[in-house]
C-alpha cells in the first residue's frame with residue numbers, strides 16, 4: 001500500500017552547514033530540500049559580526065546548487081565579541097535574523113559562549129528591542145548536573161529568570177529534548193521550540209543499550225523514552241509553538257569513532273523522511289505540514305512556501321539508502337535516518 005501526503009516545501013530552522021570542504025559537501029542536501037535555513041554560527045572562529053555573517057552567507061550561496069529556492073538566514077554568536085551596535089545594524093539591514101546563545105562548553109564549538117545568561121542582559125535587551133528571536137542552547141554546564149538533566153536544570157536556573165526579567169523577549173529553545181522542555185514552552189507564551197528528527201525518532205536506549213552508537217551522540221543528549229514520547233505528542237498535536245529544526249551537524253567519522261566522540265548527528269539528507277515516519281507511526285501524517293512548514297514560518301514571520309513536495313510511503317522498503325558521504329578532502333560522514341528513508345520517496349509536485 002502507498003500512502004501519500006503533500007506539504008509546502010519545508011524550512012529548516014536550525015542547521016550547521018560548517019565551512020570549506022564540509023560546507024561544499026553538505027549544503028546541497030539542505031538546499032535541495034529546504035527553503036529557509038537558519039544557519040548556526042558556531043564555526044571554529046565563531047560568527048560574531050555582521051561582516052563575518054555576510055562573508056559566510058556568500059560562501060554558502062556560492063557552494064549551494066542552483067535552481068532551488070534556498071534562502072540561508074544568518075545568526076550571530078552571543079559572545080563577549082558581539083557588539084550590540086553591529087547587531088542592530090545587521091538586523092536593520094536584513095543581514096542577520098537571530099542571535100544564538102551557547103553556554104560555554106556545552107557542545108561543539110561553544111567555547112566562546114556564556115558562563116551565565118545573566119552576563120548578556122545588554123545583548124538580550126537589544127534582541128528584544130529589535131523584535132528578533134533569541135535562539136538558546138538550553139543545557140546546564142554545571143558538572144554536578146547529570147547529563148540527562150541538563151536541559152531541565154538550565155531552563156529552571158537560567159531561562160526562566162531571563163523570561164521573567166525581559167517578558168517581551170521572544171525565545172526559541174533549540175532542539176528541545178525533554179518533557180520538561182515541552183512543559184517549559186507550554187508555560188511561556190513567548191517561548192517556542194525547534195525539534196530535531198533524531199530526538200523524535202530515537203531514545204537513549206538506542207544510543208547506549210545495544211553497542212554504543214557514536215552516530216547518535218549529540219547535545220543535548222538523546223533522552224528517555226518518556227521524553228521522546230512527550231516530544232512526539234507535542235509535535236503531532238499541531239501545537240504551533242513546535243517546529244522543525246534539524247540540527248544537522250556533520251562530523252567526520254575520524255572525530256566520531258574515537259575515544260571522545262564529537263556531538264552531532266548529520267540528518268540533512270533523510271531528516272524529513274525520519275520525521276514523516278514518526279508522524280506516520282503516530283497516525284498523524286496530516287499534521288506533518290504544520291510541523292515542518294507552517295508553524296516555523298509563522299513563528300519567524302514569513303509565509304509558508306508555495307512550492308510543494310509529495311511524500312510517498314511504501315510498505316515494502318527499498319533495499320537500501322546511501323549510508324555515507326565523502327568530502328573532497330577525504331572525510332567520511334555517516335547519514336542519519338537510512339532505516340526510515342527506505343520507506344519514503346520525496347518529490348517536488
Ligand code: DOR
Pocket residue numbers: 016042107108109137217218219220249250263264265
Ligand atoms: O550535537 C550537537 N552538535 N549539538 C550542538 O549544539 C552543536 C552541534 C555541532 O555543531 O556539532
Ligand code: ZN
Pocket residue numbers: 014015016040247249
Ligand atoms: Zn545545533
